[in-house]
Amino acid sequence: MKDQCWCCDDYxxxxxxxxxxxxxxxxxxxxxxxxQKKVKKQSSASKRGKSNxxxxxxxxxxxxxxxxKHGLEANLVPMSGALKSANIIKALANDxxxxxxxxxxxxxxxxxxxxxxxxxxxxxxxWYKKAEKGVIRINTLAYLMREDLFMATVNGVDLPISEVIxxxxxxxxxxxxxxxxxxxxVISRPYCHRLFFIKEKVYERIHRIKD
Numbered sequence: 447m448k449d450q451c452w453c454c455d456d457y458x459x460x461x462x463x464x465x466x467x468x469x470x471x472x473x474x475x476x477x478x479x480x481x482q483k484k485v486k487k488q489s490s491a492s493k494r495g496k497s498n499x500x501x502x503x504x505x506x507x508x509x510x511x512x513x514x515k516h517g518l519e520a521n522l523v524p525m526s527g528a529l530k531s532a533n534i535i536k537a538l539a540n541d542x543x544x545x546x547x548x549x550x551x552x553x554x555x556x557x558x559x560x561x562x563x564x565x566x567x568x569x570x571x572x573w574y575k576k577a578e579k580g581v582i583r584i585n586t587l588a589y590l591m592r593e594d595l596f597m598a599t600v601n602g603v604d605l606p607i608s609e610v611i612x613x614x615x616x617x618x619x620x621x622x623x624x625x626x627x628x629x630x631x632v633i634s635r636p637y638c639h640r641l642f643f644i645k646e647k648v649y650e651r652i653h654r655i656k657d
Contacts, residue, residue: 450501492511496567505634506550512640516597517547519554520562523547548626555600555652563628568635572615577641580608587613587620588631599652619643 455468513520549561633641
């Protein structure tokens with residue numbers, strides 16, 4: 447009977463009629479395999495997380511360089527990712543300090559400073575397809591445009607609104623805006639131009655200052 451084997455070493459000759467009944471050694475092996483699989487899975491997830499964070503930092507630096515190249519003042523928020531992950535920003539009592547640490551980049555347009563959230567997202571085909579039409583107004587959420595149209599808007603070009611669409615399929619953009627109550631969300635992906643999502647009130651403010 448199980449647990450009463452006396453004629454073999456460590457259940458080496460264990461042969462039950464019902465193979466669903468495992469010997470203690472088989473049970474230990476199963477647990478060990480499950481643990482190894484779990485460790486391997488966690489290790490893979492950790493590698494992906496590190497890669498995503500590294501790519502995100504690269505995207506932020508490239509965005510700052512691009513903005514500066516086009517004559518805008520842009521500055522990286524130091525250690526923004528580390529502070530967010532540790533929930534340090536929320537713990538700060540100083541409102542002025544919280545404001546300085548929000549977002550990934552601080553962008554100044556016509557003397558006004560805005561908080562920018564930079565995101566790499568390769569699953570953004572639908573957003574890119576919509577942006578092909580020009581300046582898109584997402585009702586009650588934001589204005590969507592390519593990077594060239596963003597710079598034209600900042601430089602005073604009065605671009606027509608190509609289309610007004612409902613706020614559907616933009617849950618991720620909501621999350622990006624809400625993460626640090628950002629004013630602008632910039633989406634980047636390899637070998638593509640950037641997409642700019644600008645909150646409605648920010649877009650109107652840029653136009654008002656421009657005018």
